[in-house]
Amino acid sequence: MRRRETGAGRRKTPGASSVFRPSSPVSTWWQTYFDAGYLREYEPLFGLEEDRRQVARLLELLALPDGARVLDCPCGQGRHAHLLAEAGFDVDGVDYSATLLAAARARGAGRRLRYRRADMRRLPAAWTGRFDAVVNLFTSFGFFADSGDDARVLGEFARVLKPGGVLVWHGGDRDGVMAKFVARDWWTTSDGTLVAQERRFDPLTGFLTVESSWRGASVHEDRVHRIRLYTPSQLAALMLDAGLVVEQAYDGFTDRSLGRRTSEMLLVARKDS
DSSP states (O other): OOEEEOOOOOOOOOOOOOOOOOOOOOGGGGGGGHHHHHHHHHHGGHHHHHHHHHHHHHHHOOOTTTTTTTEEEOTTTTTHHHHHHHTTEEEEEEEEEEHHHHHHHHOOOBBEEEEOOTTTTTTTTTGGEEEEEEEEOOOOOOOSSSSHHHHHHHHHHHHEEEEEEEEEEEEBHHHHHHTTSSSEEEEEEEEEEEEEEEEEEEEOOOEEEEEEEESSSOEEEEEEEEEOBBHEEEEEEOOOHHTTTEEEEEESSSSSBBBTTHHHOEEEEEOOO
């Protein structure tokens, strides 16, 4: 299950509001959200050119030899895992969504690329100390109602890393998202479907709630999801508790340092040796 939510939109419009009827409780939205509708909703963001640019940056940051073992968790539809394997790494992709895993496998799998369905709070016991690197990309963190589960995810990442292994984490920066908050925006997919979103933020819980409305020739649907946003210092502290020390912090996939108004941060953390 992989998503992106920074609160930064393309277009703003006062006419994009709607009545939303979520099909499942907001606290467990992640169990059903990552389906064919998710792929359709975020289609404008899924381009091979951008995927290759991001993976090229990952290769710079990881600086690992050919054959190094990398875990992409959650891997979504395999956008990054496929290219990491193509670059010579031995890659495992994990996701909770059967739909996204099917899309990932359709891209191709093989000796250097495997996909598995699992909950990122409970990765396989046999994977302890297996990986040279773990990547958690595209705002794929903060899904769970209990903030303790976020700490468990980082603990699992640390467990499956080898001593000295690297975690690359990419997602929304609470400070930057709030500095440039967009409460409402909309866009159109390639098949003409209008996707409209309304967002609200709870500063006490840190939850960003997003209500999405789809209107098109073949779809008429309303859904809601939410994600907990962290400040860089909060996330660095959580990682440290898990035995992961943040060594580098960037403005997204660029080489610019993390700033006060960065909406997407990329952190590079290393497991204690």
